[in-house]
Amino acid sequence: MSNSLLCCRSATLKSFVIRALAVLACVGLAGAAFGQQPALVRLSRSFHPRFFLSYSPDGSHLVYSQHHANRRASQQVLMSLRIMKADGSDDRPLLAAYDRDVQIQQHAVWSPDGKRLALSGGGNDTGNAALDVFLCDMNNFHASNLRKLVKGGGVVGEHPGWSPDGKQLVMTNITGSGLWIIDADGKNRRSLIQPGGNYTRFPAWSPDGKRIAFASDRDGNSDIYWIRPDGSELTRVTNHPSIDSHPRWSPDGQWLAFVSYRDGNSDIWLCRPDGQGLRNLTAHAAHDAQPAWSPDGKHLAFVSDRDGGFDIYRLTVPADLAAQAARLPERRPAGPVTSKKRPDGLVCHFNFDQGVGNKLMDRAGPNHGDLMGARWVKRGAGHALSFNGASDYVTCGLDPALHLTGPLTITVWVNLNEKPHNHYVVCKHGWNIYVGPDFVPRFETRSAADKEWNTLAAAKPIKSKAWTRIAAVFDPAAKEMRIHVDGTLSARKPRSDNAIAAVAGYPLELGRYGPGKSQHLHGMIDEVRIFSRALSPEMLGNSYENERQQLFAKE
């Protein structure tokens, strides 16, 4: 690096050669063959920090956001939306008429028909941290009628992404940890994936409308995922300790462009939707980020500070991609290892006996938990986890094997302190066990039509500050729900529908109500088992006795 400063002449010569080659490539004299650095064109030169690029559907223009440093007076735009032609010319503000009211203008994405832009907007010096989704109309590449997607004081989300038919938008919100879908008329907002981790951003709908890619740290660090628009098949595309973020689908849906630090700094990478075919497109020591595909799939625009500023560049996508896609037919993506189906139907088992560290190990599958404040406590020769009733919980995995909408059995040992609120013990989207302030255990499942909760309460309260085993069973064959306390059937309830409405993207959590991030358990949990079948009362009686002997032997 220091040498580079000393060798200006040679560097300048090198820079000239690189740029000359780029120009040659642009006029078609140089192709971007496999293994070569893609041809590159610098589109902007004013050094202002730029972010969030989006091509118009006809490929003729780019919109982007520009940050204005050192603007502290009121009524001045701080992150403004701008538009330029795809060759970098005719760069101009797009929403200047709205700068006084909407001082943050970012995350703009063009609707598929080119008639609207969706963006995250906010500001107005209110001290308000909330952004919200805005729409504006586009006519001849001029914007008008900037308005909130949903009028009123509520915030629906930010970071919008259009469905390919233009009828829906996917978005995240300020928590940055979940995704929602909303109709383009601002109605019918629904959860796509429950908040998980700390960093779920950059949702992007695939061109065929069948998948939504995003970045999330729900498994520990920032990786690329996709999920079906109905909330099923949450799939981890990349799995690398470095940052992977900002995914964008190629127009043919065959590739995802994304940002990755896996080579030591921020570069633009490509991979197939199953994680295959990884390729570093920029491979440069500079900070390369914010990729956006041209609609014809031949170019990727991105932001880079390789020439000092955060300027916009355009690279020509390697010509061999189509051939490579053909060589790499999509397979099941490389994601978390799916638990093997066990004959006893056990899909998840926490025995809590490692007693140290920040992980709760799943003995039956890959759904290891992250301790979020919960403490290990000694229990004889083994351990349990203690929860403070206010903020502690454990967030576990969401392996497809845990996406249980049919037969289900949950067993768990609890030792609870008195608290005037519900203690959520085991919770996944669609089903849970909790103990009310009356100390009566309850088993909840969501109706198949996703209209209501079916709640089954045990016949009587359990004791506080004493170990009790609770078992809950959803038995579609018997058309009933059952709840057992200390190995004895306590209550049962008919259930006419034969399925649970559950969304796959929600992780299993211990010690709180996950969707609400609330109703924390105060006390201890030990020995959790989850089965993908309905265990009979006899089996649960036997298993209770076995566990009791083992657990009390611990003490």
Added chain:
Amino acid sequence: MLSWGEFAGRDCQRLTRRSLLQVGACSALGLNWADWLRANPYGGQRPGRCRAVILLWLWGGPSHHETFDPKPDAVAAVRGPFRPIATRTTGLRVCELLPELARMSDRYAVIRSMRHDQRDHNVAGTIALTGNVAGAKASGGIPFPGTVRPSMGSLVSRFQTVRRSDWPPFVTVGPVCKVSGENLRGQTAGVLGPARDPFRIDDYTAEHGFRLPDTFRLAPGLTAERLADRRRLVARLDAVRRGLDASDQRLDGYYAQALDLVTSPRARQALDLGSETPRLRDRYGRTYFGQACILARRLVQAGVPFIQVNYSGDAEDEQQGGDGGWDLHYRLFERMQDRYCPIFDRALTGLLLDLQERGLLDSTMVIAMGEFGRSPQISSSAGREHWPGVYSAVLAGGGIRGGQVHGSSDRLGGEPAERPVHPAGLIATVLEAMGANRVQLNEMGLSLEADALTGLF
């Protein structure tokens, strides 16, 4: 605008040399440059081994987790989505958002155990810049007892023995720091008097670079040569007036120095970033902060002993109506990845390399710090809250041994685990390096309640 004979002085509306040579307000208190110079005789002790200090003031409070003190073994709600990467220094890992700084960790030291006890920006900022909470005031709050202590730069300037520049000895590049509309206390000289307040350069555009404040620019049609002629005229007037105005007897030299800054090509050359090669300007990053760091280096070359570069004027990021400070309560990870860390990584790397290649790093101490760090627990808004309990500062050059870590934080980055450092200790370290006389400081009632970190040298 340089005002020359355009208005009367304050003393009974008569024409004085002050009104003849009003060079404009050079401090927040409206004192002119000549006032500044008059009260700044550069009397003091012998210089230390360090000849200049550049303070990169990261106003708003950078997250230590996402910069120099990542916690990969903490739970997800603490460690966040980014991972640490190895550096050139054995045992030192920094966040992957700082790849260039990771590769040159042998040039700097990290203090991972900075701490104090104030969570408000303005109060914490006063502590960080002065080493003392006296006189600090939270926005809308009641001031702490006592008088605000002098800023670090003012203390350094007070103890300079030799004037090496036409520039004042304490220059701040960037806007006045504030939050919620109230100025941070401790940016100025306090009891040392406004004469040791920073000279501020806050006029920057990407297109034109940095410029002197309007009050220091020559009026249209008034060239430096014409100004010099007038200067000689005023000198003759002075000789006549001296008997009538004894208090002004020492002013000649000060006004001359004021004019030096306006008229001296050498002094003004420091502002001319266009004389740098484009490649070097690229190296720092063509951002406001990057270019401000180049100016800081040029001011060091011009002989300025203390330069403070403010990353922003407002502590808060733009989502709160600020101008891009490090106060990332919301969407911290997205912003740190997209903007803050790339800008900082590039600018600090460029500055350290440039200083080294010019042979200036040994005599120039560079400090990068904010007023506090960020909370271990990630908030429900994907951000981190204020956290003075422990945070990091980076020191390089000026005799600091690179490739070392001083102190450590606990497993969550919430408290110092060993060797806690109060900001007063860091300021004491700077003063010691600059050869300040602690005895004299104590006699002035400005004692710092901490010892210098001599182990860093």
